Amino acid sequence: MSLPCGIRNYNYAQDMAIVRTRTQWGLLLALIAVVFTAPLYFGNYWLGVFNLIGITLIAAVGLNILVGYCGQLSIGHAGFIAVGAYTSAVLTNRFEMPFLVGFLAAGLVSGLIGIVFGLPSVRVKGFYLAITTVAAQFIIIWVINHWGLTGGFTGISVPYASIGGFVFRSKTSQFFLIAGVAVLTIFLAKNLARTRVGRAFIAIRDNDLAAQVMGVNLLYYKLLAFFIGCFFAGIAGSLLAHCYYLNLNGEMFSFTDSILYIGMIIIGGLGTSLGPIMGVVLIRLLQQVLLPIYLVPFLESSFKNLPSGFATGVTPMLFGLVIVLFLILEPRGLAHRWALFKSAYRLWPFSY
């Protein structure tokens, strides 16, 4: 990492630190302060959008560990989120467990299911693995739709999240819960990438054969990546169930959502800690705010002679286009652009 002029490291601890300078500390604290005081400036609608962004962020960070760092393409992430959501829903609704138990169990069960469907990754990679995760998505949703315990097609109602008697009923309290978990997740993921485990993941992504020769245990680390990725998915699912939907059915976790999750981390930048944040914020804002509030009504009112409902096609069309364009024009995502901007800014006006 390049530092501003005149900043030197005098010991290894300084060299390893994520946050180096006073300015960085100040900016970080300011950002966290802004995030956690957001309910003061925004109404309920925007808080709802932020809640969804936060939940998606947790899932996307998990997917980024699996796809971005470890290089194991998973196109069934919505399925794993569904596992988490339903585990937590079933535990709290049918067995009347407290929310926290359901929350942790959601992560664990989802991670274990992830390991089961990740097992083929030990023998195959690339397209084969992608197809396996697609199959996982469909099998999971089918089981959810038909199993009596999960409520089947009629769905299952979920109580509000509650910790020790405090019930997260208002959007504001839910926001604090989700933002807390999301910040923690991002912090964990950022640090995970710097540990032995993270370096093993990156080695596997870059060349698994070489990694094996260097003594990285492929079986262990690939399954660990699946576990961690799906653990975050499960936690996100639990929050989605208890703080966002409150009434689940299998339709909410479709295959197109899985594609969208992949799209988000690609647009943000694979294998960076900043990438998922940028991708998720961009896509969710487009999906939740720009399209339904501005673009779709505009299209519906200006093209009256087209069959009704046509404008719902705009969303997938736009996202598909964005994914393709990003892959062609900027495969390293927004995070790379941001890094370029930062280095240009740092050196300005002497850019060489």
Added chain:
Amino acid sequence: MSNKKSKKYLKYTLWVLAAGLLGYAIWMSVTNGEFLQFLITGISIGMVYALIALGFALIWKSSSVANLALGQIVLISSWFTYSMLVQAALPAYIAFPLVIIFAVFLGWCIERFALRPLIAQPILSLITVTLGIGYFIQGIVTFIWPWSVAGLPRLFPREVIHIGPAVISQEYLWVIGICLLVFVLLTLFFRYHRMGIAMRATADDQMAVQASGIPVTRVFSVSWMFACAVAAIGGVLISSIGGITQGLVETGLKSFSVVILGVLDSFVGCIVAGPVIGLAETMGGGYLTQYLWSGVKDIIPFVIIIIVMVIKPYGLFGETRIERI
């Protein structure tokens, strides 16, 4: 040495098993009408899967791109057929060539504008770009045809025919016939046509082909055109029976089980594995539903994918040219 021997025994066992199954199937179809019905339905559905999977194999073989947008290509070409036949009310002999032209054009567009810039990119990009294309096509479909279900007019005579104890809708036999015809035509094309030979050569050794002056990019282009046309034919066949729904995307995804069970790049694999998957699906749907939950039919291909992945990841006809991890 012992490994080789055990492989040999495995082969014998498989042959004996296959022969036994065949005998059982013949016996059952003579005595049991329902069984024969499932057999014919399964084979015809499986043939359609095989066609779609062939579309996949064509692209994979020439350019090593895994095309996950097949389902949506099937979907959009079925809707286009609907437009031509019902909305524009064209006669079939004009409509079907138009559908093929549309599919070929679609394939050309995809290859030229999305895949060409990504040549020599890592496989992760190549897979995800087709996902993006699929998403885009799905958006277009919703944009142009926002009602989600439609029926194609019946393409084939509907009179049932009686074979022994079974009552079979004629259209299934037509589907099998047309699929076989397409397979034969494609085989002839690859055997005798200049471009077909060039495509086979590209699959074999891309470097050598380029060195001998064959435009590899055009080969890629042509293989995408063929793939889309073949997938469109499969889509029209299957939606003439089942109607046009969003489920067609899932049909496209199911055909990946054919791809996995056969081998990624083998024609024979596709043709054998297709009916196997189709049979497993209809037989499973017919006989397992009473023991399991309803709709078990729809996930059997996916379960097969997982099983094949765990047991024999490179397919029934997999070559030993395996990239071991």
